Amino acid sequence: MDLTGNWDLPDEYKMLRDTVRRFMDKEVRPAEEQTEHDSNALPPAVKEQLQKRAREIGVWCVQTPAQYGGAGLNLLGQCVVAEEAAKCRMGLYFPAAGAFGQDPPKVIFRGNQQQIDRYGVRTVQEGLTTCVAISEAGGGSDPARAIATRAERKGDRYIVNGSKMWISYIDQADWGVLYARTGAAGDRGGITAFVFDPKRKGITLKRIGLMRSHQPYEVFFENYEIPVEDRLGEEGQGFELAEEWLVHARVPYAAASLGVAQAALELAIAWARQRKTFGQLLSDRQSIQWMLVDSEMDLRSARLLTWQAAWKGDRGENIKTEAAIAKVYATEAAGRVVDRCMQVLGAMGMTHEVPMERWYRELRIRRVGEGPSEVQRMLVARELLSGRKE
Ligand SMILES: Cc1cc2nc3c(=O)[nH]c(=O)nc-3n(C[C@H](O)[C@H](O)[C@H](O)COP(=O)(O)OP(=O)(O)OC[C@H]3O[C@@H](n4cnc5c(N)ncnc54)[C@H](O)[C@@H]3O)c2cc1C
Structure with missing residues (x-):
């Protein structure tokens, strides 16, 4: 009997994560630094160049099945990419600053062949919006x-x-x-x-x-x-066709929220290690350490919940409850983390010198978008009160 379970990413996903991380470090963030704080796009020629590179390394339209031209990643792979791709200033709503393309709405792949080719496949090929x-x-x-x-x-x-x-x-x-x-x-x-x-x-x-x-x-x-x-589909099938897609979409949505919060924590740690007040580094102060530690605990627990939802979804299980828990926990935890990190940076955290105030604003929306927190909690309550056992 194997009692070790599987509590870490498989090696292929670690490689995927490292590939995306390198791409973000070397290509995306330096390009983004040339744009305004609130910009939502790279200059077209720069974006085109990055998109070409992203296609070469196989990180293009990652949620779209490979048979239609996407990277065809499963939910766990989508989460790994979503978390890394969010780690730039515009990354929460424009992952990797648009370098990885925009997946067409998945429901298009429940259409007929003509619709799939004309809309779905063409979007992936031509990088449509x-x-x-x-x-x-x-x-x-x-x-x-x-x-x-x-x-x-x-x-x-x-x-x-x-x-x-x-x-x-x-x-x-x-x-x-x-x-x-x-x-x-x-x-x-x-x-x-x-x-x-x-x-x-x-x-x-x-x-x-x-x-x-x-x-x-x-x-x-x-x-x-x-x-x-x-x-x-047929008349009246609108929600039936979209149901699974809407549930699954909440999982990489949760992962992306973690990405910006993780990036904020890394900035806060770097700041605390070099900023001196009252003759001592901030990182030596217990109240600052606790903000960093609480943030780390928030992130680790949210990531495990998100990966667990992905893992169960990839096994073909119904993850309505798991996706709801991951979405609520990750979006709320990410908000707490960025809020604390801004506090660690003091006035600097409020400026346009660092991306935190933009992430803070945009993360707030995540508790309403893709099904608000209360409605997700309602779904979990339904399951809890139905008596279903694990
Ligand atoms: C920036 C942004 C972008 C968006 N983009 C899109 C988009 O591209 N396409 C699209 O279709 N939609 C989009 N939305 C809409 C989004 O999906 C909705 O705002 C969201 O579903 C909530 O709906 P509502 O705003 O009408 O709130 P309401 O449904 O009016 O709810 C108001 C509040 O009451 C709570 N509530 C509702 N029902 C209950 C209940 N039974 N018990 C307890 N509390 C409850 C909700 O959680 C919420 O906090 C976007 C929203 C924002 C803010």
Whole structure:
């Protein structure tokens, strides 16, 4: 009987981590240093060069299956890359400053072959940008009930009327996935997914200013037409097609939050080891050491929870609960860590000389995005109270 278990990354994943780490150190961060504190993109020529290198080292669209041109990493591999790719100033929302490409929404791979080739594969090949439009002003936590935007079939098209809210990347997107109601109001089975073109007539955008460095949009659809061939799956299958993808996406989302917090802790340790106050180094003060130690404990526990969710997901288990726990714990822990690290740096932590204040703002959003903390806790409570045993 083997009682040792497996509490560390397998060697292949350590190699993957080291490869990404080197790429971030040598290529991404030096390029990013040439941009403004709140920038969201590298100069196009620089980005193109980095993307070429990323493809060469096999870290391109890591969540996309290899058969469609992505790196095809499993969840654990995605977590390893997400954590390292977040370790740059814009890394929380633009991993590796965009060098690794943007994965198309996974639901496209539940479409038919023509949709997969035309949208999914082309996005990976050409490095296109996409968006996902689910949330509405009437509620984002419970979209299955809240979605009121309607898509009415008229012959070979659907006519869409209504509005979406908080939609990221739509201003740059080449295409997106829209969830609209084709069935009865309030019915989870009444939602259908469509591929849509944000540049086609019938759409207007209104920018929403908020604390993140790039802004989402309110999106208005007025008699906006979608050809029937752009419907994904059957009418009413919208959430059924996306369910597993939405759950799995929370795991690398958790890992990316840990990446910026780990980078913040490394900066805080370096600072504490060279900053003297009252004739002594900060690193010699117990109150400073405890902030660093509490941060290390937060990070280690969040990482284990995240890797465990990934590992179970990769074994084909239903990880609704594990993904919820990882998402809540990692996003909340990362917020605590960056907050403490800013304290260790004093005034310097608040400046644009270091990335912490940007990470602090952007991490705050992670407790609301991809299913807010309360809703994830609700999922865990359901499981706890159902009596299911491990
Ligand atoms: C920067 C940013 C980018 C985003 N990008 C996108 C995007 O690209 N596409 C997209 O579709 N959406 C996007 N969203 C929307 C995001 O998914 C929603 O904001 C989120 O799902 C929460 O919905 P809501 O804001 O309507 O809050 P509500 O649903 O109104 O909830 C408000 C608060 O109440 C809590 N709450 C809700 N229900 C319960 C309950 N039953 N018990 C206890 N507490 C509860 C919630 O946790 C939350 O804290 C984005 C949001 C932000 C902030």
